[in-house]
Amino acid sequence: MGNPKAFLTIHRQEAGYRPVHDRIEDFSEVEQTLNSADRKNQASRCMDCGVPFCHWACPVGNKQPEWQDLLYRGKWREAYMILAETCDFPEFTGRICPALCEKSCVLKLSADEPVTIRENEAAIMEAAFREGYVKPVSLKRNGKKVAVVGSGPAGLTVANRLNHKGYEVTVYEKHELPGGLLRFGIPNFKLSKVVIDRRIRLMREEGINFVLNTEIGKDIPAKDLVEKYDAVCIAIGAEVPRDLPIEGRDMKGIYFALELLGQQNRVLEGIIPQSEDLISAKGKKVLVIGGGDTGSDCVGTCNRHGAAKITQIEIMPKPPVHDNPQTPWPMYPMVLKTSSSHEEGCERRWLLNAIRFIGEKNRLKAVEVEEVTWKRDENGRMQMLPTGKKEVIDADLVFLAMGFVHPALEGIVSELGLTVDARKNIAVDSLQKSNVDKVFACGDATTGASLVVKAMAAGKKTAEAIDRYLK
Structure with missing residues (x-):
């Protein structure tokens, strides 16, 4: 904690939105950014609380006080490395997360001016990409293959985590482009698709294979997938609108x-x-x-x-x-x-x-x-x-x-005989395992429609469960 009194002297400053008359003329992102000096000042407001409720509230377990302090000190690379340990795609959550962390910030309670955690997160990631901190890495393979069905935030997280553990990962997506709800559900004025393309390009360079325009249970029999791969993860989302x-x-x-x-x-x-x-x-x-x-x-x-x-x-x-x-x-x-x-x-x-x-x-x-x-x-x-x-x-x-009610029950769900609960979501045990051998499920397909950050958190748990299973 570099400046223990910053929260007393520096007020919360948000980047704000582009003017209405300007932004309604296009689909570019509406949110603006602060310069690096202002962003560091905002990071200095973090009090490094004895009990960091921001960490408690974050579904993916981000270590906010740690990277806020590094950002305040100008150590952008180190801040990125700490952030990337817990969050696979901070460039997504830094734009579209409702910031559960900020609502639980002690400065929210005491002064109604929580630290600008979400904006700081986005700033760290943009600096990381801009300065070349984010680079594809060469990964040693362990000889096992995993299929991920669905390329939304949950599926992408599973794929990214398992890929870095050495598995050969193939992601199947029924639409024309990867991203799931990020791609075809969230407007560009909230999340530019250039941001998704940048991440997908990195994942491809690190060895993940994306198979597009392919619906499992229709274009490829689901049982063929189970036979071909050592494990299969179902991350098809809730899909069916109310x-x-x-x-x-x-x-x-x-x-x-x-x-x-x-x-x-x-x-x-x-x-x-x-x-x-x-x-x-x-x-x-x-x-x-x-x-x-x-x-x-x-x-x-x-x-x-x-x-x-x-x-x-x-x-x-x-x-x-x-x-x-x-x-x-x-x-x-x-x-x-x-x-x-x-x-x-x-x-x-x-x-x-x-x-x-x-x-x-x-x-x-x-x-x-x-x-x-x-x-x-x-x-x-x-x-x-x-x-x-x-x-x-x-x-x-x-x-x-x-809202949405459940995943599509035909296709892969019915072909594999996956158990669905009373809300017609795919049932999994505490280890994210389904009732079918080798098959796991996560994200909105198991919980119903929820937040992107919660889908990513489920993806982390499921990647760990698949890794334990295959070991």
Whole structure:
């Protein structure tokens, strides 16, 4: 701890976003950066707490106080080396992680000015790539082969960890490019795909083989994979979006959120769909159903399309604005989050349940919604109650952003006979092992939709479990 009084004299300084009028004209990253001097000052605010709650809250176990101190001292290479020990892809989490560490920072509790851990993390990694600290390494092979099905954050972490342990790793991806949800779910204005390409290029140079446009259970029999490899890891994500089966659902103009987000990211990659399949919000009234991050991403995308009006509705109550006694420190606070996309233009409403899609000639024109309330039943569970107060919201486009329910149960899951739990996620034991010999599973496929950083944490555990199994 180089400056024990910095937290008393230096305030939290965030890099902030590009101006709204500028950023809605493109899909470049909205977040700005600080210069190196300011970044070192921000790192100096870390108090090296006796109990580092930031470390406690981080799913991948980052050693924040250690690399904050090194960053403050200008030892960027050493900071990178400590960070890379625990986090496989800090360039991803430094951009899109909700920073559970910052919410548990003691300075969050005492002054509501936590250390800018996430931004510092991103800065360290960009310096590492820029200065050439990140280089492919030559790895000694142990003669064993592992297949990873899915190239999202969980699958990439498993592949990266096992590759560095000497295994020959092949990653199978059913889409055109690797990255999973990072590639086709998160907008470029939050995570530039150049950042993903840079990492994939490094992984290839270190010996990982990526097989694209190949769906296991369809293009290649799953059993062939199990026979060919010493171990197989299933990291296919949650995949199946939650639907809204109400009257009028089959009308044109109603899409799942990832249909919009995935298509937009493909367009930016030069993968252009047929004109009749192209989703455009230009000049249209848009309704986003679902108040989470995916819904927010739809808002930002539609703003860049030039939508005439965007409304986002949520069935749950509006969260508290600043503090929530239900989630006290050091827990992650369930409070109102206003994203960069919301700042660009969006009407947000809560306690509304969509009950009917309205249209003409099979084309969406509006959505009927009803106000609801929530109360606990005799078992303490939250119960939704309709109020009878209904209204109609005009909408030319609707995007369903209500989360995901389970992985696709056909294909590899059914062919291998993998056990699924009550939520229809792949069941694993405490060692990430499935009910099928040689087959492991991790990430959203086992837990349901969660955070990128939690998927990466699961990938770390699964790589360790596969290594123990093969030894």
